[in-house]
Amino acid sequence: MKNLLSKYKNQKIFLVDFLWYCHKCFYVHQDLVSKSGIQTGHLYGLSNLVQRILNLYPDSLIIMCEDCGSKDRKELNENYKANRKEKPFDDIWDYAHALFSDMDNVQFAYHQGFEADDMMFSISRIKDYNNEFIIISGDNDLMQALDESTIIVKSISNKGFQNIVTPDSEYYIKKFKDIPPNKIPTYRAIIGDRSDNLNPIMARFPKKLAYYYTMNYPNLDLTLFNSKECTYLSEIMKSSIFKTNLEIMQLKPIEVNIRNKSGKTLEMIKELSLYQFGKWYNKYKGSV
Numbered sequence: 099m100k101n102l103l104s105k106y107k108n109q110k111i112f113l114v115d116f117l118w119y120c121h122k123c124f125y126v127h128q129d130l131v132s133k134s135g136i137q138t139g140h141l142y143g144l145s146n147l148v149q150r151i152l153n154l155y156p157d158s159l160i161i162m163c164e165d166c167g168s169k170d171r172k173e174l175n176e177n178y179k180a181n182r183k184e185k186p187f188d189d190i191w192d193y194a195h196a197l198f199s200d201m202d203n204v205q206f207a208y209h210q211g212f213e214a215d216d217m218m219f220s221i222s223r224i225k226d227y228n229n230e231f232i233i234i235s236g237d238n239d240l241m242q243a244l245d246e247s248t249i250i251v252k253s254i255s256n257k258g259f260q261n262i263v264t265p266d267s268e269y270y271i272k273k274f275k276d277i278p279p280n281k282i283p284t285y286r287a288i289i290g291d292r293s294d295n296l297n298p299i300m301a302r303f304p305k306k307l308a309y310y311y312t313m314n315y316p317n318l319d320l321t322l323f324n325s326k327e328c329t330y331l332s333e334i335m336k337s338s339i340f341k342t343n344l345e346i347m348q349l350k351p352i353e354v355n356i357r358n359k360s361g362k363t364l365e366m367i368k369e370l371s372l373y374q375f376g377k378w379y380n381k382y383k384g385s386v
Contacts, residue, residue, distance in 0.1 A: 099207075099220075099221060099224065099353075099354045099356070100224060100226065102159070102205065102356060103159075103221075103224055103226070103227050103229060104226070104227055105159075106157070106158070106159040106227070106229065107227040107228060107229070108227070108228045108229070109155075109157050109158050109159060109229060109230075110155050110158040110159075110229070110230050110231075110232055111158065111159050111161065111221070111222075111229045111230070111231050111232070112151055112158060112159065112160045112161065112232050112234060113161050113163055113217075113218040113221055113222065113231060113232070113233045113234065113235075114147070114160060114161065114162045114163060114234045114235075115163060115214050115215075115218065115233070115234060115235030115236070115237060115240075116162040116163055116164050116165065116194075116206075116214060117164070117165040117214060118214070118235055118236055118237060119143065119144065119147065119234060119235075120140035120143070120144065120190055120194075121140070122143070122236070123139055123140045123142065123143020123144065124137070124139045124140040124143075125139075126139065126143065127139030127140075127142050127143060130142050132369065132370045132371040132372075133371050134369060134371075136189075136193070136369070136370060138370050138371065138372065140190060141190075141193055141194060141197060141370055141372065142372060142375075144162075144194060144197075145197065145372055145374075145375035146375075147234070147254065148160060148198065148201070148204055149375065149378050150254050150255065150256055151254060152203060152382065153256070154254075154256075154258060156385075158203065159203055159205070160203055160204045160205070161205050161206075161207050161221065162194070162198075162204065162205070162206045162207065163207045163208075163214040163217040163218050163221075163354075164191070164206060164207065164208045164214060164217075165213050165214045166208050166209060166210050166211060166212055166213070167210070167211050167212070167213070168211075168212070168213050169211040169212075170211070171213075171346045174342050174345055174346055175296065175342055175343075175346060177295050177296075179294050179295055180295050193366065193370065194206070195357055195360060196360055196362040196363070196365070196366040197362075197363060197366040197367070197370065197372070198363065199359045199360040199361055199362050199363050199366075200359070200361055200362075200363035200364070200383070201363065201379075201382075205356050205357070206356065206357040207221065207354045207355065207356055207357075208354075208355055208357060209352050209353065209354055209355055212350075212352055214235075215235075215237060215239045215240055215349055216349050216350050216351075216352050217352070217354050218233050218235070218240060218243065219240065219242070219243045219349035219350075219351070220349075220350075220351045220352050220353075220354055221354055222243050222245075222247075222248045223351055225247065229247065230247055230248075230249075231243075231247060231248040231249075232248075232249055232250075232251055232259070233248065233249070233250045233251070234250075234251055234252075234253075234254070235250060235252075236252055237293075238273065238286075238291075238293075239291075239294075239347065239349065240349075241263070241270065241273075241274065241279055241282050242279045242280060242282045242283060242348075242349060243279065243349065244263070244264060244265055244270075244279040245279065249262055249263065249264050250262070250263040250264075251263070265278070265279060275309060277309065277312055277313065281312050281313070282347075283344055283347040283348045283349075284311070284312045284315070284344060285308055285309065285312040286343070286347050287299075287340050287343035287344035287346075287347055288303060288308040288311065288312070288334055288340060288343075289303055289305060289308050290303075290343065291343075291347065294346075296343050296346065296347075297339060298339075299333060299334060299337040299339045299340045299343070300330065300333055300337075303330065304327070304330060307323075307327060307330050307331055310331075311331060311334055318331065363379065364376075364379075367379065
């Protein structure tokens with residue numbers, strides 16, 4: 099990965115939560131079907147995203163981070179993400195790899211047994227080449243990746259970033275007040291995470307106490323609270339749920355692998371009937 103980033107020194111690196119973005123685009127464009135009957139809403143959305151980014155920042159690098167399972171987290175809690183629906187498409191990987199296979203600016207990252215969150219976090223920790231990292235995702239787990247060179251955006255229009263998330267953005271403050279990004283896993287381990295099917299350590303745990311613990315541990319002053327509140331705070335320290343949730347929610351630095359290229363972009367554009375992308379691609383290839 100360092101080898102790849104070194105080729106894009108001082109440039110923007112876009113880290114795309116691949117499966118999240120595909121689901122988002124699939125449901126928005128689920129009526130799109132190629133001439134051969136392949137549903138292409140997710141691939142249409144991905145191709146539009148690539149066009150927008152490279153039109154705005156032609157020297158940037160786009161890394162699609164694949165979700166390759168969550169083996170360690172499932173071992174910690176078998177209910178982790180058990181509420182998620184089955185994927186609406188099974189063949190997305192092969193189509194997507196082939197669609198962007200002739201584009202050096204678009205790469206696919208993976209590590210078997212780890213989620214896209216861990217990959218995006220790990221890549222954004224590589225600070226050797228003065229890159230600015232832009233994470234494209236709707237997952238709150240990634241808030242812990244925010245720092246002076248890493249932001250999150252929910253979408254990108256033809257004019258630029260939309261819904262930018264930083265520690266001083268309205269979205270972040272509404273959810274986490276002034277909790278530093280590196281302490282977010284502690285706060286969320288206490289209050290739980292409904293989207294990942296992780297329970298709080300106690301039903302209706304007071305958020306103000308979760309906030310106090312997160313910001314002050316280990317220097318807690320229990321004289322500030324009544325007996326009931328002290329019971330809540332002491333429950334955190336002995337809770338096995340808290341320890342498990344914290345282990346699950348903390349993103350882990352890992353070695354990230356890059357997929358090999360197959361050289362089938364034009365073939366895939368035709369098979370998927372992505373003619374608008376094909377016109378843009380031919381123009382793009384002529385300019386690089």
